[in-house]
Amino acid sequence: MAITAVPAAPTAAEDAVAITVTGLETNDPATYDAGTYPTETENRYYLKAVAPAGSTPAQDLVSEVWSCDQDGEKVLLPWVFPVAGEWTLRVQKAADDSIAQSQALTVA
Numbered sequence: 001m002a003i004t005a006v007p008a009a010p011t012a013a014e015d016a017v018a019i020t021v022t023g024l025e026t027n028d029p030a031t032y033d034a035g036t037y038p039t040e041t042e043n044r045y046y047l048k049a050v051a052p053a054g055s056t057p058a059q060d061l062v063s064e065v066w067s068c069d070q071d072g073e074k075v076l077l078p079w080v081f082p083v084a085g086e087w088t089l090r091v092q093k094a095a096d097d098s099i100a101q102s103q104a105l106t107v108a
Helices: none
Strands: 002-006 017-022 045-050 074-079 085-093 099-107
Touching (some): 002 085, 002 099, 045 074
Antiparallel strands (some): 017 074
């Protein structure tokens, strides 16, 4: 799994950042069985950007809950980071808030 930000070195409160997540576990409609209850749980995620040290938790950014496309990819845009510093981008599973992937992003 990978998290990519474009631009890779954004400027705080100026640059709109596109974040692409690849390599996610996809939902497989072929495994759906109407006779099974509960049916297979949909893989749903959200992106959380944890603000740099010294920031308030209120500055953390959180996306809506989403599922990926058939290729295991999701593009989220635009993200504008309000303060400079090292942010932590985390893809988290909506079902249990576990972290599927984490990556640092330095914002100037």
